[in-house]
Amino acid sequence: MELFNSVHESGHEQIVFCHNKDVDLRAIIAIHDTTLGPALGGTRMWPYATEEEALQDVLRLSRGMTYKAAVSGLNLGGGKAVIIGDPRKDKSEALFRAFGRFIDSLHGRYITAEDVGIDVNDMEFIFQETNNVVGVHQVHGGSGDPSPYTAYGSIQGMKAALQKKFGDEDLSRYSFAVQGTGHVGLHLVRQLIKEGAKVFVTDINQDTIDDAVELGAEAVGQEEIYDVDADVFAPCALGAIVNEDTIPRFKFKIVAGPANNQLANNEAGNELERRGILYAPDYAVNAGGLMNVSIEFEGWNHERALRMMRTIYYNVGRIFKIAERDGIPSWQAADRMAEERIETLGKLKIPHLGKPHRFPGRERNAAH
Ligand code: NAD
Numbered sequence: 001m002e003l004f005n006s007v008h009e010s011g012h013e014q015i016v017f018c019h020n021k022d023v024d025l026r027a028i029i030a031i032h033d034t035t036l037g038p039a040l041g042g043t044r045m046w047p048y049a050t051e052e053e054a055l056q057d058v059l060r061l062s063r064g065m066t067y068k069a070a071v072s073g074l075n076l077g078g079g080k081a082v083i084i085g086d087p088r089k090d091k092s093e094a095l096f097r098a099f100g101r102f103i104d105s106l107h108g109r110y111i112t113a114e115d116v117g118i119d120v121n122d123m124e125f126i127f128q129e130t131n132n133v134v135g136v137h138q139v140h141g142g143s144g145d146p147s148p149y150t151a152y153g154s155i156q157g158m159k160a161a162l163q164k165k166f167g168d169e170d171l172s173r174y175s176f177a178v179q180g181t182g183h184v185g186l187h188l189v190r191q192l193i194k195e196g197a198k199v200f201v202t203d204i205n206q207d208t209i210d211d212a213v214e215l216g217a218e219a220v221g222q223e224e225i226y227d228v229d230a231d232v233f234a235p236c237a238l239g240a241i242v243n244e245d246t247i248p249r250f251k252f253k254i255v256a257g258p259a260n261n262q263l264a265n266n267e268a269g270n271e272l273e274r275r276g277i278l279y280a281p282d283y284a285v286n287a288g289g290l291m292n293v294s295i296e297f298e299g300w301n302h303e304r305a306l307r308m309m310r311t312i313y314y315n316v317g318r319i320f321k322i323a324e325r326d327g328i329p330s331w332q333a334a335d336r337m338a339e340e341r342i343e344t345l346g347k348l349k350i351p352h353l354g355k356p357h358r359f360p361g362r363e364r365n366a367a368h
Helices: 002-010 051-071 093-104 120-129 147-166 183-194 206-215 266-274 288-297 302-309 311-326 330-347
Strands: 014-020 025-033 043-046 077-084 175-179 198-202 232-235
Touching (some): 002 051, 014 051, 025 093, 051 288, 093 120, 147 302, 175 183, 288 302, 288 311, 302 311
Parallel strands (some): 043 077, 175 232
């Protein structure tokens, strides 16, 4: 009963518990909302301390996917899966193939992709059992590494924020503090510097800092990044870095970047608003990763991907308009935009399309 209460509260449609005794598969697939289309979201493999923790994670992540897809104008619902296990020692072909069969049994209601703890080789095993996988290797017609596209999409979100804040989006006139120069961060730095922007970077890994400096960025310390006198703070590493300790240090005018879950809580979003710091909601800015895999349904190509990334500019701009319309902070406006789209499209009644009617026993004879 408690489980149903949890699910009732979060509004999930379906939770699937997957177990295979022979390979000790313990996985949960959560389908949050399929109003807009099939539920798409990655599979995460993690050594959760308890089953409760795994369930809470998959419920939270799958709900987040519904909002990300909805705000990004995609015809997709939200879903996610977790495999309970240690990715360093519990992986096997049989485990992933058993899991792939469970995904296949959902007949496309859930489509999976890579997430934390899962790599392209694991996806290959899942792909042997089901077609309902995106983000497979490019040799299979997949979209490959999403990070350059996520970076490009994030820049579109930053431009929308610059336009809103300064009425101008020429990147060469602004400075950026990039926290994390990993897969997405380094592409972001490269693209910003190419546009003539001033870029400060930090990371815990000296090698990637060196790569960014070679591109023309200026390195600062891990803690120093919060104090940098730059126009835009671009989180590209951890979550919850916009919080009660860091916000008072900000000289930034904008927070916009690809990292997931940047706000420690809603109050952090309210505080940015009170201080006049414009926040471009993370799940709209970083939707490039999801958009990139979604293109696989039509056949992925580079031009299609870039074209779709550019819609992030309009999505983020629309969030700011809703915030203004309703007098609410931008984090809340993003949620509202997603909910409004799901509600409106969910209720849409299409006029009758005029399919030919068939009356048994009344078929005309071709000779007449
Ligand atoms: P990544 O692991 O390649 O890069 C993260 C970088 O952050 C690493 O270089 C790491 O050393 C650094 N880092 C970790 N802790 C740090 C700290 N305390 N201070 C400074 N740097 C620190 O990951 P990624 O794929 O580049 O993703 C970055 C963020 O963007 C994540 O939040 C991810 O969820 C989000 N995101 C990524 C994609 C994508 O396409 N890869 C899509 C959507 C969202």
